[in-house]
Amino acid sequence: MASERKTHRALTVVGLILSLAMAALESTVVATAMPTVIGDLGGIHQYAWVTTAYLLTSSVLVPICGKLSDIYGRKPVMLVGIVVFLIGSIASGAAQSMPQLIAFRALQGAGAGAMQPMAMTISGDIFDLNERARIQGVFGAAWGLFGITGPMLGGLIVHYFSWRWVFYINIPFGIASIALVASAFHERIDRRRHELDFLGAGLLSAGVVALLLATGRLGGAMTVFASIAAVALFAAFLAVERRAPEPMLPLPLFRRPVMLISNVAGAILGGAMMGTITFVPLFVQGVLRGTPTDAGSAIAPMLIGWPVASAIGGRLIPRVGFRPLIWVGLGVTAAAGLALAIGGAHDTPLMLRATTLVFGVGMGLSNVALLIAVQSSVAWDQRGIATASTMFSRLLGGVVAVGVMGGVLTAQLAKDPSIPADAASRMLTAEGAQGLDPLILQHLGEALTSGLTTVFWIIAAMGLIGFVVALWFPHVPLQTADDKAVAPTSSPSRGLPL
Template identity: 50%
Template sequence: MRTTHRPLTTLALALSLFMAALEMTVVSTAMPTVVSDLGGLQSYAWVFTAYMLSSTITVPIYGKLSDLYGRKPILLFGIGLFLLGSIASGLSTSMNVLIASRTLQGLGAGAMQPVVLTIIGDIFSLEERAKVQGAFSGVWGLAGLIGPLTGGLIVKYLSWHWVFFINVPVGIGVVGLLVFCFHEQVQRKPQKLDFAGAALLSAGVVMLLIGVQGMGQNLWALLAAAVLLVAFVLVERKVAAPVIPMSIFKIPAIAISAIAGALFSAAMFGATTYVPLYVQGVLGGSATLAGGMITPMIVGWPIASVVAGKLLLRTGLRPFIVGGLGLTVVGTGLMALLFKPDVSILVPEVAMGLFGIGLGFASTALLIGVQTSVGWELRGVATASNMFFRTIGGALGVGLMGAVMVSQLMKDPRVPISAANELLGPEHGRGLPVDILQTLSGALGTGLSINFWIICAATAGAFAASLFFPRVSRGSGTGLPATDVAAPH
């Protein structure tokens, strides 16, 4: 059995997460320009939700497969799909092709984060893992710093297509490092995949997303989602190895963390999707400036996460959960109240910074609350379930906000929605007739204003849920060190 080269393997794992983190900031920066080139503003949200949906649904499946066949082949398979999706996204000639390519990209990304975190647990002891997790939190901060600038420079000097192509050389390097440096001895386990549960969950969430984006016009999809999800719960109660064990939600800390996580993720993904659009489409900022609005959030998150990890065992979990989510309400309240056409660019930066710091405090404490509520044998599935609800909440939130924005743009039948694409071009719609430009600008501003109130409402709901988080005595639960926290997801 060949020995794993831990430093180079760790580098490969960090680069895998870096690709996923960079994808968020770079794509958000470039999307307004993509829309101005390909058209299809009405499909704007699907570029993000297709990626999140396909990656989220596959997380528990990849986790089971990695137990059956080993971490290495599953991670390599996921990276391969991610790179194929990246190439296809860069070659896209229409919004529909881009959405399909992003779906493929998400199918690969679904393997990357959970399997990477599993490998870290395999090759490092608990004490070593505390230091490694801190370094991996810094990966997200680094991506937050250079992502918007990178995306803006690519759009300005090359083309938006290269936003996706930059993943390819990094991904090839990661594959090479994993092939030659990471070695494992796979212990076969007699497990069966819950195909019925996975299929019902996938179909139910897709129907739910279609229904949410229909703004009341797709009631059939909501009814279908209800039937499919009820069937999913019934199946999960009977199978031996469910995708998501229903019994863990009897634990208050896990149930409340799932609710709060879904709500604050809806707000987080909504902010990263629509704040850049607001800066570029309403304030008339550049692609670089628009993408830079995400940086305060993504930098504030890991910094607050590290601080929370060091202090929460002294103070308890509740102060960071309640206080952090309260801080997110302040940040999103600034968005809802102050984001006007003539607002200073400093306001979005401050709002996103407060939002990110609050998320860093709360998400870390919630994750540790989930992990300390169960024994070792359930810790993995409890963590994966919490990740699932966070990402599903983000997908549904972005989908709902996309439907709101499109409904506002289509209110005036005299103005084709295709004209709105020009608002996001380099001329910011100056070639449009004045009356159409004013109508579209007003409609876009109104739609985004409603979305910012939705974001604020989501954080307020998460804060309300946090008030019911059980009071746990300090230091109770497990021997996990306070620094053993995960990067934001």
């Protein structure tokens, strides 16, 4: 029987790492290629939507998939997520217009909404607290490897082939991950009847969409209508969750200070992180007139500092606990945000790399501690939704922040009537820039500088607020009764060397 088969932890971890590799590559390769994509397909006013669509579906699906994994198991949710992610990647590579790319990125994000939280949840299931902290170092090293190679690979692909191949490179990683997880990871599930919270899931999804519309379009009737709709939908969602037999998000979980503070801090920092990843490459190409490779290398240090700090933090947790790492990490992140904002138009590529490196170090220290603290505070049958809720908060923060920042940038470009609608898109390619009037290029550069400087100050403010919120993070014992709960998986046939 499948339930009696033993989990091979080493092969399972390799499969999880490959799935995370796809996410790491998406963070840098796509960001590197986006200015070139805009130059090819046009539509700079839709620039933020390529990222926002991905974050939107990811954030909606994360809690839903987390709950489904607590009911039906991690494995089927993980495998379906990888398949959907691959379909979205192939379709994104074949997109012929910006609306198509946005739609296919949304499909890709739906797969990520299942794939990413499951990787973290499965690692929480098959390792105890001490091993769990150390395995983050393994995941961090893998993320760092692909984070380092991502910008370089993205620049080479865009230069020598086509931006479409930044999506197609996910195919071999996805196929290998499916094969390993399907064959190596096994779990026993409590087979009983469940009442799925379809109404709660629908209200949550609609509420997130309304919130995106409210924050992504500054001013006008759409903002007012979407804001009212978002408040009403989230209020209805909370009312449904209080009465649902098996709620999508168990509200009693958030009465625990560790869950509440982790989710609030995660939302704020998720916004700062996604804002940095999305708009620093645009700053490099649009303001500093760098190449796609320069744009990718500007955020690559973040994806190096993050895993290195995560690995170090994971090993420090058993010695110093959770709170010191969270406080130090968020303090460093806030300092990096301020450096980005104060530098503004005077930043050089070298200074940007240094700033994003520090930003990544802070995020790595704080996030590993927040995630393991949450996983250690709940039993197996709530670990899926608890892990997913922290990722949901981070993604939702990213959705809102990127929408607001994109709106700020669009509004700034619209202030100068002398700038043609397609000028910013043309500016991002060497051929297009050569065809623009020098005076228009000057005005466009000034508008981009002003808009992106405002965006960087928003990032700085979010970093400071996140640090203040984290000061209330409670003391969490390193070994709680819930953490000792045994996950319903058979014992591993072979341990993973740590």
